[in-house]
Amino acid sequence: MGRVTATDRRAVLLATAGLTLATGCATRKAGAQPVPSSSGAPALPALPAQLTHGPRDRPRVALTFHGDGDPAIARALLTEAEKHGARVTVLAVGTWLDAHPDIGRRILDGGHDLGNHTLRHLAVNAMSEAEARAEIVGCAERIRRLTGSVGTWFRPSRTPTASPLVTRLAQEAGYPHVLSYDVDSLDFTSPGAAVVARKVLAEIREGSVVSLHFGYADTVAALPVVLEELDRRGLAAVTTTELFS
Template identity: 50%
Template sequence: MSNEDRPVGRRAVLRGGLASAVALGAAACTPGTGSTQTEPSSGSGTMSGTPNATAGRAQGTAPPEVHTTDARPQVLRTPGADVDHGPRSASGVALTFHGAGDPGLTREVLAICREHGAGITVFAVGTWLTAHPELGRALVAAGHDLGNHTWSHQPMLRLGRAAAAAEIRDGARAVAAIKGSNPLLFRPSGTQHSTPLLRATARAAGYERCISYDVDPMDYLDPGATAVARGTLEAVRAGSIVSLHLGHRGTVQALPAVLTGLGDRGLTARSVTELLA
């Protein structure tokens, strides 16, 4: 995506606290060799809006500073191609997680984020979120983003319009059932990039943009914590959106090293809406 890069200042924020009904956590969300119509991202990149007070995050024992951020950045309200990164001039990086898998691992991720004062975004699979709504509530209460990753994690590039629409619509309903979730965040399953058909179908469900990513350490292959951390930190840069997966032990074990490595580079883990605000 082409963004109108403008700096976003560092914000210390107040954070509150946060097996699988289906074996979705292990499923890869990158296109296979038979995928078609992957296209580079572009868009208006306009980022503006009226700030709303949000839940924050506390880092360590330092007194928190309450901040405000636009819960619906302009770029997410403007039709266009996939959003695969934020402003390159900013200090933020969005760590995004495909939401499925062992609830205990999700709680560990929340605890690590709370300790580091990090913001994340979880694109929840609807069946998983419906089975574990308490995790969705905990994510939102801690100030993180909660978005839609379809109802049952089907390979979206292989679906016809009606089936794709049902996956997006039913996933949206599951997310909407969690008060405070974001109604504009959608990531299609089974592919890094959307297609014209997927974008039109998502738009009909209220999503003007699909959220993609520019960093993929392929953690769903379970290469181990060291490989996940290295793959993330070698590829990440300011404004990156990183694709990670809940439900994988190696990802959880890699997260402290990822957050420390980002901090050493002057980068801050933020939610997608914070990155794009």
């Protein structure tokens, strides 16, 4: 048997996922990335405090990654995204940044958004005010030390949406909007790359914010399939900042 190439693997994965990839797709052009303020994400007054998706009338989507786990997988995912001209949003866990201090700079150097996913990735909505504040501010301080800013977005840990208390604490820490999502890849359940790709591509549409994770091999294998199909559909994967701009 001859050597199986990366193209062969993608074809098998696409077939398993029940998708057909068009050939000759134009490469996506990455748009200019808006620069956040030094304190964090710019306030978008026309939008609610909690955001689940962007405008439905523009061909853009945001792939967002919970930043934790093996940094080698994180780098592989970032490199794969950049090969396709895609930009993503990483919501990093503070202790993960402590363990891998170079990763925050790597994310920004690639033109991606970097945000806050709490210090220790605990159930932040169930905490007291003091505990929740420490989780949010603790991660913000680590991002600031690494990059000079608290980051662009906040996403609560162990829950898709923030309680009113956590929303207020996030705003006080420099995050005007809490970032949720309307497409959950469920990649953290390790269902297989084909299942991850099929679920994302079945639900994603203009303006979607997709929840994905660093640290899972299924996500690495599924990402090329997802990006190639987004290209075929004419949907650009952009940072969350660009999605809402």
